[in-house]
Amino acid sequence: xxxxxxxxxxxxxxxxxxxxxxxxxxxxxxxxxxxxxxxxxxxxxxxxxxxxxxxxxxxxxxxxxxxxxxxxxxxxxxxxxxxxxxxxxxxxxxxxxxxxxxxxxxxxxxxxxxxxxxxxxxxxxxxxxxxxxxxxxxxxxxxxxxxxxxxxxxxxxxxxxxxxxxxxxxxxxxxxxxxxxxxxxxxxxxxxxxxxxxxxxxxxxxxxxxxxxxxxxxxxxxxxxxxxxxxxxxxxxxxxxxxxxxxxxxxxxxxxxxxxxxxxxxxxxxxxxxxxxxxxxxxxxxxxxxxxxxxxxxxxxxxxxxxxxxxxxxxxxxxx
Amino acid sequence: xxxxxxxxxxxxxxxxxxxxxxxxxxxxxxxxxxxxxxxxxxxxxxxxxxxxxxxxxxxxxxxxxxxxxxxxxxxxxxxxxxxxxxxxxxxxxxxxxxxxxxxxxxxxxxxxxxxxxxxxxxxxxxxxxxxxxxxxxxxxxxxxxxxxxxxxxxxxxxxxxxxxxxxxxxxxxxxxxxxxxxxxxxxxxxxxxxxxxxxxxxxxxxxxxxxxxxxxxxxxxxxxxxxxxxxxxxxxxxxxxxxxxxxxxxxxxxxxxxxxxxxxxxxxxxxxxxxxxxxxxxxxxxxxxxxxxxxxxxxxxxxxxxxxxxxxxxxxxxxxxxxxxxxxxxxxxxxxxxxxxxxxxxxxxxxxxxxxxxxxxxxxxxxxxxxxxxxxxxxxxxxxxxxxxxxxxxxxxxxxxxxxxxxxxxxxxxxxxxxxxxxxxxxxxxxxxxxxxxx
Numbered sequence: 001x002x003x004x005x006x007x008x009x010x011x012x013x014x015x016x017x018x019x020x021x022x023x024x025x026x027x028x029x030x031x032x033x034x035x036x037x038x039x040x041x042x043x044x045x046x047x048x049x050x051x052x053x054x055x056x057x058x059x060x061x062x063x064x065x066x067x068x069x070x071x072x073x074x075x076x077x078x079x080x081x082x083x084x085x086x087x088x089x090x091x092x093x094x095x096x097x098x099x100x101x102x103x104x105x106x107x108x109x110x111x112x113x114x115x116x117x118x119x120x121x122x123x124x125x126x127x128x129x130x131x132x133x134x135x136x137x138x139x140x141x142x143x144x145x146x147x148x149x150x151x152x153x154x155x156x157x158x159x160x161x162x163x164x165x166x167x168x169x170x171x172x173x174x175x176x177x178x179x180x181x182x183x184x185x186x187x188x189x190x191x192x193x194x195x196x197x198x199x200x201x202x203x204x205x206x207x208x209x210x211x212x213x214x215x216x217x218x219x220x221x222x223x224x225x226x227x228x229x230x231x232x233x234x235x236x237x238x239x240x241x242x243x244x245x246x247x248x249x250x251x252x253x254x255x256x257x258x259x260x261x262x263x264x265x266x267x268x269x270x271x272x273x274x275x276x277x278x279x280x281x282x283x284x285x286x287x288x289x290x291x292x293x294x295x296x297x298x299x300x301x302x303x304x305x306x307x308x309x310x311x312x313x314x315x316x317x318x319x320x
Numbered sequence: 321x322x323x324x325x326x327x328x329x330x331x332x333x334x335x336x337x338x339x340x341x342x343x344x345x346x347x348x349x350x351x352x353x354x355x356x357x358x359x360x361x362x363x364x365x366x367x368x369x370x371x372x373x374x375x376x377x378x379x380x381x382x383x384x385x386x387x388x389x390x391x392x393x394x395x396x397x398x399x400x401x402x403x404x405x406x407x408x409x410x411x412x413x414x415x416x417x418x419x420x421x422x423x424x425x426x427x428x429x430x431x432x433x434x435x436x437x438x439x440x441x442x443x444x445x446x447x448x449x450x451x452x453x454x455x456x457x458x459x460x461x462x463x464x465x466x467x468x469x470x471x472x473x474x475x476x477x478x479x480x481x482x483x484x485x486x487x488x489x490x491x492x493x494x495x496x497x498x499x500x501x502x503x504x505x506x507x508x509x510x511x512x513x514x515x516x517x518x519x520x521x522x523x524x525x526x527x528x529x530x531x532x533x534x535x536x537x538x539x540x541x542x543x544x545x546x547x548x549x550x551x552x553x554x555x556x557x558x559x560x561x562x563x564x565x566x567x568x569x570x571x572x573x574x575x576x577x578x579x580x581x582x583x584x585x586x587x588x589x590x591x592x593x594x595x596x597x598x599x600x601x602x603x604x605x606x607x608x609x610x611x612x613x614x615x616x617x618x619x620x621x622x623x624x625x626x627x628x629x630x631x632x633x634x635x636x637x638x639x640x641x642x643x644x645x646x647x648x649x650x651x652x653x654x655x656x657x658x659x660x661x662x663x664x665x666x667x668x669x670x671x672x673x674x675x676x677x678x679x680x681x682x683x684x685x686x687x688x689x690x691x692x693x694x695x696x697x698x699x700x701x702x703x704x705x706x707x708x709x710x711x712x713x714x715x716x717x718x719x720x721x722x723x724x725x726x727x728x729x730x731x732x733x734x735x736x737x738x739x740x741x742x743x744x745x746x747x748x749x750x751x752x753x754x755x756x757x758x759x
Contacts, residue, residue, distance in 0.1 A: 064719075086720040153588075266582055286419065286423040
């Protein structure tokens with residue numbers, strides 16, 4: 001186990017063998033025009049469909065506009081100062097952060113644990129488990145909402161029904177009607193949906209770890225837990241970092257579709273998340289500019305969190 | 321060679337872009353006008369529109385009418401509207417979730433239709449205004465800015481109120497409560513039998529309930545004051561009384577109400593009425609069609625009653641939902657559109673609509689109704705009951721303020737005990753004041 005040595009130094013690319021620096025440079029200038037010509041269509045598409053709309057979101061956040069009329073009024077940062085006083089926005093922000101934390105911790109923890117068991121313990125029927133756990137990832141969110149509507153149903157739901165069967169009637173809840181727990185009900189659905197995907201991802205990186213490392217450490221008397229923390233986790237660190245970014249995006253995006261299909265942000269705004277509140281403001285409350293200001297906050301927030309997470313988890317990559 | 325490549329790439333790129341904007345050319349030819357009509361496909365179906373348009377084409381050979389109809393018509397026409405391509409005639413009421421009509425009202429982007437009222441219906445002697453039921457024009461629903469200018473014409477009207485199972489009340493020997501005192505007394509009796517007095521599909525359905533309650537308590541002037549955000553209106557004793565009655569009623573709500581009050585499960589709340597688990601719910605006449613395949617208690621029969629009166633013998637209002645027809649002020653063929661709207665009120669068109677149970681607010685139409693529909697429209701025959709039309713007045717958009725959400729959705733928190741009546745009143749006062757200042 002050593003650190004990588006063949007990395008490019010200071011960003012200078014290493015020329016492939018058999019091609020001197022001079023030849024490489026000449027080839028580049030000769031093909032430059034062709035390369036450029038090939039890139040132009042993609043670049044134009046990128047500018048028109050990605051850059052322009054994104055810049056537009058930022059521009060629109062400085063205006064008051066209903067979305068339809070030709071009248072747009074420039075208000076500077078007025079939309080953003082309004083946001084600070086908007087209790088519902090603050091609540092939606094808190095909910096999004098709570099979902100981000102809960103879903104990330106639970107999905108990552110469970111995913112790692114299950115992946116380790118399935119790859120290391122040679123579990124009988126593990127392909128079947130993997131298959132079953134992966135199914136939710138390919139379901140559409142509307143199907144998911146229908147399934148969880150049946151699970152959470154307060155009268156004949158799977159959850160309350162099981163609790164009744166076990167004589168645990170006291171634990172029965174109105175899962176989607178109680179403002180204190182509705183957010184966690186949504187979180188459980190999110191975990192259920194994404195667990196299989198991350199499980200497969202972690203299993204793939206774990207199975208590429210050479211068996212000798214485990215054998216050697218076992219001879220040295222390392223327990224399964226010790227192996228997990230000193231061999232498995234460090235060696236799949238890069239996958240973990242990547243999935244963290246996925247978690248942030250899914251907490252923002254998946255929570256919107258799920259909340260919209262399952263609770264509509266209710267009861268009384270208790271499960272409102274940033275994107276669903278943005279949608280309500282931009283389209284139902286005819287405050288398009290205000291909605292775009294929320295969009296800018298979401299953009300800045302996810303960008304910042306991704307950056308922080310990426311910085312905080314940076315390690316020298318390990319090789320085997 | 322290089323330049324050729326670049327030129328080729330540029331051409332490819334531009335042709336891609338051109339492809340995106342192709343198909344926007346005006347299809348108008350010199351001789352015929354093409355009128356685009358966008359309509360919401362509600363419970364009445366779409367056949368009636370195609371039939372009316374066919375009939376219109378026959379009498380107006382110079383005009384071609386293109387119909388765009390969908391259950392989510394807002395989603396289909398708003399992208400084009402954002403790009404500046406507006407339909408000429410839109411049949412779409414207020415109170416929809418997408419709030420397209422409300423947005424255009426707030427924006428003052430509707431064409432003034434006051435002149436249409438005094439225009440003669442094509443092929444008939446009467447004007448549109450003369451044919452319409454008295455009193456239907458003039459509310460905020462047709463004159464959204466509270467003045468004499470009419471921007472939306474009423475298309476179909478339907479009573480909304482408390483729906484219940486007639487058979488259950490008859491079987492238990494319970495009369496339909498005429499006052500709130502009787503209502504709450506019934507609540508106790510029902511509770512003893514394990515039946516909840518009240519439920520609602522989602523909190524948004526409380527609109528018909530609240531509007532009628534406010535008018536019952538304070539009269540039409542008070543109702544208009546609330547709808548136009550008069551200063552301090554939510555601090556008046558009348559407003560407090562409305563919240564008192566509602567809070568008390570919500571204490572009788574079925575326990576399952578809040579948990580099912582979402583897009584996914586609201587039919588389960590409606591099912592509670594069919595299963596005799598709850599007595600009353602606010603709803604509209606579409607409920608019959610919406611729940612027609614659902615299982616129900618033996619002998620079930622839909623009934624509709626206005627809200628109980630505040631004092632015995634007091635006037636009772638019944639919130640009447642009115643679909644509207646309007647013209648966006650950015651439409652291309654406004655004159656042809658107005659002519660088409662005038663035709664929609666002709667006897668010929670009214671008959672086609674009525675066949676699909678779409679009842680226009682035209683004089684003398686109630687006499688022609690039959691069956692369950694006629695039952696529902698009978699509520700208007702009681703002299704103590706008056707129709708109440710309208711909703712909150714349009715204002716320029718106020719960021720973060722949604723008074724309907726504050727008024728209706730808070731009911732969920734009142735039932736679950738997460739908010740108090742005082743907090744509700746304060747939030748309403750706050751939202752109303754912000755909207756008043758924006759007007």
